[in-house]
Amino acid sequence: MAEEAARASLRPPGAARPARRLLRGRCALLVTPLIDGMNLVAKEYVTVQHARHGSGSLVLSEFTGAAAELRDAVPCNPFDVEGLSLRIEHALRLPAATRRDALAAMASHVHRHDVHRWVAGQLADIAARGAAR
Secondary structure: OHHHHHHHHOOOOOOHHHHHHHHHHOOEEEEOOOOOOOHHHHHHHHHHHHHOOOOOEEEEEOOOOHHHHOOOOEEEOOOOHHHHHHHHHHHHHOOHHHHHHHHHHHHHHHHHOOHHHHHHHHHHHHHHHHHOO
16 A cells, blocks of 8 residues: 555655556557567557457557568557658557457467468478488
8 A cells, every 4th residue: 555655645646647548548559660560569468458358559569570470450650750640549449349359369369370471481492402402
């Protein structure tokens, strides 16, 4: 209790209420690297949101490798600051059903394209190169 009271006293009066309401109703994850990276973070978010029946939005940089796979994410260009702010606003305003449908489609893709499929593909490529010799 004392810790919570101490944290609360650091915020201006009423500052926590709108943030809590926003997080409860319309969560979003921004994955905005300037070069490829953070693919697993995006995939983990999608998987967890779907498993927990969440309705969060994924705003995903077009520069991530995951952008080619997670096509139902809200795409963004992190170099375009004004455009990025519009994409965030768009993601937060999407209807919950639309966000859940997007999460379901992305989670299904992640589930089908797991590490086992990737390893099988890599081993098949290696075998094919060995057979060509």
